Amino acid sequence: MIRLRSTAILGVLISSSAFAAERTITLAVQNMACDYCSSAVRKSLEAVPGVAKAIVSLNDKTAIVTYDDAKADVKALIGATTRAGYLSASRS
Template identity: 50%
Template structure:
């Protein structure tokens, strides 16, 4: 019994909890050519699981996206805009 408790304690010592971290990224979306384009970009981003908010600006040609980094990554966001017909890049 003591050995199994010690083994369990040793195994639990290596378990590191993964905490969700809310991240925000700004994407440059230069292909938006009219005031209706942001609607499509926003829909494509908000359909990605893990995205909690997307603010898309035609004037600034950018999208500011808030997401849970345990559910989605930036590459998935870039793919979502590209698949919608609006390739994007991460703004520095």
């Protein structure tokens, strides 16, 4: 009984995914002027480990990003768009 409980506790402690959550954030993205721009932003976000989906709107100048918060964070998302040449900030 003790061994089973110890194994279960150890499994939870080792597994960071036990505490992971899927998050969705809206980023306000600057300097997007064409379809190439929105595609570049989408690809930069999708390259971040943990990002499940990125929907970029050229008209609204936004990116809606769904990601695993155990693998990515807002700072990584903003860094990805910035490295692609498009400054962004959290809107939500």
